[in-house]
Amino acid sequence: MILNVAKIICAEQWRYWMRTKVAATVLLLGAMLTIAALVVNAFHIDEAAHTRDHLQTEAEQRFEAQPDKHPHRMVHYGHYVFRAPTPLSVIEPGVDTYTGNAIFLEGHRQNSAMFAEQRQSAGLTRFSSLTPSFLALVLAPLFIILIGYGSVSREREAGTLTLLLSQGTTRWQLLLGKLLALITASCLFLLPLLLACLYVAFSNESALVVILFCLSYVVYFLLWATVVTACSAIFEKSSVSFTVLVVIWMSACVLLPRLGSSVATNIAPSIGKLEADFKVEEKLRSLGDGHDVNDPAFKKLKEDLLAKYNVDSVDDLPVNFRGIVAQYSEGRQAKVLNEFAETRMTEELEQAQIARQFGWLSPTVAVRSISTILAGTSLETHHRFLREAETLRLEFVQALNKVHAEKLDYKLDMNRNASEEAADKAVVGADNWAILAEFDFKPETGSTRISNALIYFIQLLLWMGLTALLLQAAVRRLNP
Amino acid sequence: MIRFNDIKREAGFVFGHRQIKLTLLVVFLLSSLSLWSGYSEMQEQQATIERLLEKDETERNAVLTHQSNYGMVAYYAFHLTYAPPSPLAFAAVGERDVFPWKHRIRMLALEGQIYESDTDNPELAFLGRFDFAFVTSVLLPLFIILLLYDLKAKEREARRFDLLNVTARNSHAIWSSRVLVTLVPLALVTLIPFIAFSVVNGASVFQTVTVCTIVIGSIIVWSAIVLAIGAAKRFANFSATHLASIMLGVWLVTTVIVPVTGHTIINASVDTPEGGDIVLTQREAVNSAWDKPVEQTWEAFIETHPLWADKTDFDPQRDSSFNWKWYYAFQQVGDQTAKELSEAYQASTLRKDKIASYVALLSPPLLTQRLLTNAADTDVKAMVNYENNVREFHASLRKFYYHHLFEAPEFSSASFKQLPQFSPKIRKTQENTNED
Numbered sequence: 001m002i003l004n005v006a007k008i009i010c011a012e013q014w015r016y017w018m019r020t021k022v023a024a025t026v027l028l029l030g031a032m033l034t035i036a037a038l039v040v041n042a043f044h045i046d047e048a049a050h051t052r053d054h055l056q057t058e059a060e061q062r063f064e065a066q067p068d069k070h071p072h073r074m075v076h077y078g079h080y081v082f083r084a085p086t087p088l089s090v091i092e093p094g095v096d097t098y099t100g101n102a103i104f105l106e107g108h109r110q111n112s113a114m115f116a117e118q119r120q121s122a123g124l125t126r127f128s129s130l131t132p133s134f135l136a137l138v139l140a141p142l143f144i145i146l147i148g149y150g151s152v153s154r155e156r157e158a159g160t161l162t163l164l165l166s167q168g169t170t171r172w173q174l175l176l177g178k179l180l181a182l183i184t185a186s187c188l189f190l191l192p193l194l195l196a197c198l199y200v201a202f203s204n205e206s207a208l209v210v211i212l213f214c215l216s217y218v219v220y221f222l223l224w225a226t227v228v229t230a231c232s233a234i235f236e237k238s239s240v241s242f243t244v245l246v247v248i249w250m251s252a253c254v255l256l257p258r259l260g261s262s263v264a265t266n267i268a269p270s271i272g273k274l275e276a277d278f279k280v281e282e283k284l285r286s287l288g289d290g291h292d293v294n295d296p297a298f299k300k301l302k303e304d305l306l307a308k309y310n311v312d313s314v315d316d317l318p319v320n321f322r323g324i325v326a327q328y329s330e331g332r333q334a335k336v337l338n339e340f341a342e343t344r345m346t347e348e349l350e351q352a353q354i355a356r357q358f359g360w361l362s363p364t365v366a367v368r369s370i371s372t373i374l375a376g377t378s379l380e381t382h383h384r385f386l387r388e389a390e391t392l393r394l395e396f397v398q399a400l401n402k403v404h405a406e407k408l409d410y411k412l413d414m415n416r417n418a419s420e421e422a423a424d425k426a427v428v429g430a431d432n433w434a435i436l437a438e439f440d441f442k443p444e445t446g447s448t449r450i451s452n453a454l455i456y457f458i459q460l461l462l463w464m465g466l467t468a469l470l471l472q473a474a475v476r477r478l479n480p
Numbered sequence: 481m482i483r484f485n486d487i488k489r490e491a492g493f494v495f496g497h498r499q500i501k502l503t504l505l506v507v508f509l510l511s512s513l514s515l516w517s518g519y520s521e522m523q524e525q526q527a528t529i530e531r532l533l534e535k536d537e538t539e540r541n542a543v544l545t546h547q548s549n550y551g552m553v554a555y556y557a558f559h560l561t562y563a564p565p566s567p568l569a570f571a572a573v574g575e576r577d578v579f580p581w582k583h584r585i586r587m588l589a590l591e592g593q594i595y596e597s598d599t600d601n602p603e604l605a606f607l608g609r610f611d612f613a614f615v616t617s618v619l620l621p622l623f624i625i626l627l628l629y630d631l632k633a634k635e636r637e638a639r640r641f642d643l644l645n646v647t648a649r650n651s652h653a654i655w656s657s658r659v660l661v662t663l664v665p666l667a668l669v670t671l672i673p674f675i676a677f678s679v680v681n682g683a684s685v686f687q688t689v690t691v692c693t694i695v696i697g698s699i700i701v702w703s704a705i706v707l708a709i710g711a712a713k714r715f716a717n718f719s720a721t722h723l724a725s726i727m728l729g730v731w732l733v734t735t736v737i738v739p740v741t742g743h744t745i746i747n748a749s750v751d752t753p754e755g756g757d758i759v760l761t762q763r764e765a766v767n768s769a770w771d772k773p774v775e776q777t778w779e780a781f782i783e784t785h786p787l788w789a790d791k792t793d794f795d796p797q798r799d800s801s802f803n804w805k806w807y808y809a810f811q812q813v814g815d816q817t818a819k820e821l822s823e824a825y826q827a828s829t830l831r832k833d834k835i836a837s838y839v840a841l842l843s844p845p846l847l848t849q850r851l852l853t854n855a856a857d858t859d860v861k862a863m864v865n866y867e868n869n870v871r872e873f874h875a876s877l878r879k880f881y882y883h884h885l886f887e888a889p890e891f892s893s894a895s896f897k898q899l900p901q902f903s904p905k906i907r908k909t910q911e912n913t914n915e916d
Contacts, residue, residue, distance in 0.1 A: 022722055022725050022726070025729075026725075026729075033737075040744055051754065055754070055756050055760075058760075059760070062760075062764070066767075067771055069770070069771070073767070073770055076767070077763070077767045078763065080756065080759075080760065082756065094606065095602040095603050095605075095606045097606075098578065098602040098603075098605045098606050099602045100597065102755070102756045102759075104592075104759060104763075111596060112596055112597055112598065113597075114595040114596065114597065114755060114756075114759065115595060115755030115756065116578060116597065116602075118578045118605070119575075119578050119579055119829065120747075120752055120828070120829060120832060121743055121747075121832070123574070123575060123833075123836065123849065123850065123853065123859065123860060124739040124740070124742050124743040124746070124836050124839065124846070125739065125740065125743050126608060126849075127608065127614070127618055127735065127736075127739070127845075127849075128735065128736040128739055128740055129740060129743075130740035130741075130743065130744060139732070139736065142728065142732070146725050146728065149721065150721060238719070238721050239630055239720055239721050242721040242724060243499075243626060246622070246626060246724075246728070247626070250619065250622055254618065254619065254622075255510075255610070255619070257607050257608070258607060258608045258609065258610035258614065259513075259610050260607060261604040261605075261607035261608060261609060261610065262514075262517040262521075262609055262610040262611075263517075264601075264604055265517075265521055265600070265601075265604055265609075266517055266520050266521060266524075269524050270601065271528070272528065272582070272598045272600075273598040274532060274560075274582055274583075274584055274598045275528065275531065275532060275535075277584070278532075278535045278536075278539065281539065348601045348603070351601050351603075351604060352601065352603040352604065355603065355604060355607055368607075372603075378603065379601070379602065379603040382602060417802045
């Protein structure tokens with residue numbers, strides 16, 4: 001019974017919207033924008049995936065096609081890894097356009113990611129971007145406000161509210177009907193998004209992740225539809241309800257996310273990579289230069305090695321001492337580099353988490369955190385990319401150092417600068433370059449991402465509770 | 481003609497309104513907060529530069545005392561380059577969180593170094609900065625809409641509209657003075673904190689006035705839009721909130737739709753080389769030099785540096801390990817090979833920025849944003865200028881070391897007194913941009 005009356009009220013509201021041009025325009029505009037954003041983004045991501053795939057293969061082929069060389073030269077020749085977009089980044093590109101997606105890997109250094117797309121956008125997309133997530137999180141609420149701010153107060157101003165309530169419609173039925181109308185209207189924005197998710201679900205993304213991703217957007221839309229209906233019932237006049245809702249929207253969608261970012265920058269400033277580099281250098285200097293076997297830092301290594309093979313000089317070792325030193329110092333250096341890299345990543349993550357605490361103040365921030373984490377376009381996933389790149393770097397550099405130690409004669413090696421002929425002899429065959437592990441970046445497993453997003457689901461639950469209370473208050477206060 | 485009495489009466493009216501007072505207070509707080517946040521961020525950047533400069537100097541001196549030949553010094557000595565925040569950067573952080581503003585570079589091929597970025601936390605950049613430019617270009621229009629949308633409708637709904645028109649000496653003057661007494665305080669609460677911060681930060685009077693003009697211009701444009709919609713005959717029968725919806729629609733189109741459409745079109749129409757290609761090309765060129773006959777490197781090098789044509793021979797006695805001249809020559813050749821791509825990359829960045837400046841003519845918020853970042857020297861152009869400063873500095877390093885490597889004087893620490901020092905270029909005067 002409740003539902004039947006609600007349905008009639010909902011249908012009435014729709015008839016009203018179709019009659020007034022503003023609502024029809026808003027609905028049409030919103031639906032068109034969402035579809036445009038999906039199409040543009042899907043093409044963009046598809047192209048990016050292909051380009052990066054192509055560059056990755058090319059980088060691997062070039063590496064393996066190198067001629068006979070001294071193995072240490074391959075360490076400096078280096079390798080590139082490219083990060084392919086995740087399936088859900090069609091909807092939520094997240095930090096991807098800000099991070100850069102290529103890293104040059106070489107011996108002795110950890111490089112940062114290069115070529116962030118955002119630099120090529122001439123500042124046009126700093127506030128807004130044609131991404132489905134921006135439209136859904138920031139613009140859709142405004143659209144819902146524009147069509148819904150007067151849904152109840154209009155009836156009151158026209159005097160029809162008294163009529164409705166005196167004819168036996170209960171307050172719950174009335175609000176439910178209005179809410180239902182607003183929810184069905186907002187489906188026009190939501191539906192294209194959900195369809196895109198469905199499409200993604202058929203790719204290699206975990207189904208649970210896609211479902212939770214969709215669910216958080218659905219809940220977000222429900223929240224706004226409820227808040228708008230409730231405000232329209234609580235305030236006597238349409239103009240007051242309108243002003244209040246626009247202010248709520250400004251704070252939740254526009255102001256608080258940015259405020260979070262600025263607060264995080266200021267209360268937890270992180271030292272940049274350059275500054276950390278100095279500290280790394282300081283520490284490394286005490287560890288010795290891996291190019292120089294006579295560095296005193298390697299004395300102990302030398303003694304141990306001589307004792308192990310029971311020989312008197314490095315010339316008699318069955319392995320190339322320079323290669324051993326390179327291996328040893330690269331490993332030790334990597335430890336220092338990683339120690340600092342981990343500190344930096346922890347700092348960055350702490351900053352991001354401060355900004356995400358603003359999810360307690362704004363549901364937009366909460367859903368944005370959920371959305372980027374689940375889509376694999378959050379800071380966590382970027383860090384994972386950096387870590388995997390580093391693992392690959394150390395792996396191939398050490399594999400080359402192993403070749404250096406085992407396949408290149410020490411005397412030939414020491415003699416390499418004497419003449420061009422000597423240099424030509426101090427090489428190993430090109431067949432040794434087939435050491436690269438294939439780099440195929442995947443975000444964290446579904447369950448890891450879900451558990452990373454857990455606290456933000458709690459934020460969202462809080463908002464659901466608060467909104468339900470608001471709706472209840474609106475029902476109680478609804479007077480003709 | 482607006483009379484003083486009208487203004488006084490309207491001022492009394494406006495300030496008797498709780499909602500207006502509250503709005504002004506909120507704008508004042510937002511403006512102050514955004515300025516404080518930008519200010520403390522720029523203070524931190526300045527402090528970072530100072531710390532880096534000190535460490536950079538120590539580090540380089542350590543290299544100079546430990547090495548005994550020019551090739552080794554050139555290999556191990558890094559040089560800090562940086563773009564300090566301008567005195568106005570606190571008001572518009574602009575592109576400083578996406579483009580690098582500090583690099584440490586050395587004599588190796590520059591193309592391998594210049595795309596390294598030591599930028600901020602990407603997640604914070606993604607959420608965006610809450611700076612003064614954001615407050616004035618995105619939020620202020622919304623406040624103007626909220627303040628002015630029901631200017632007349634409010635009176636109509638309160639059934640005072642006709643009374644007001646009849647009792648006033650000049651009905652036009654009432655509304656003009658009411659608009660004035662609303663907007664002038666709005667401009668004041670926005671700008672007074674800014675002026676205070678710019679005095680503290682040592683911005684010049686000219687710069688401060690420029691920013692104030694831009695903000696006031698933006699307020700005028702938005703008021704004109706809002707009032708024009710309010711007065712349009714077409715919308716005469718619309719309720720105040722319907723009118724406000726239309727105003728918000730204009731905000732939406734100019735703030736969101738014009739920029740993102742512009743972005744999509746620009747991206748589709750301007751060809752940009754893949755950044756990855758630049759570094760791959762450069763690396764191939766540098767690394768393949770080891771396997772090529774030495775003459776090939778020299779040929780390519782001498783083409784651009786004919787001065788050293790007769791000095792490419794090398795003395796095995798003196799340069800005991802290997803030939804540094806040749807080593808740096810192939811670094812140079814690496815850059816030369818990637819030059820075309822790299823120039824195309826930068827040109828496309830600038831071209832996109834140029835087209836964006838035309839797009840901005842259709843969007844007051846974008847225009848405000850661009851003018852402010854331009855005044856604060858934090859726009860794309862400023863960041864590209866910094867990149868070019870680094871390129872110039874690297875060229876001067878090369879000049880210094882080429883001299884010492886090719887002329888081959890005895891190694892002396894005293895010669896490093898001539899070592900080029902990076903000094904950031906500060907824009908002296910405000911150039912006029914095509915956006916003005």
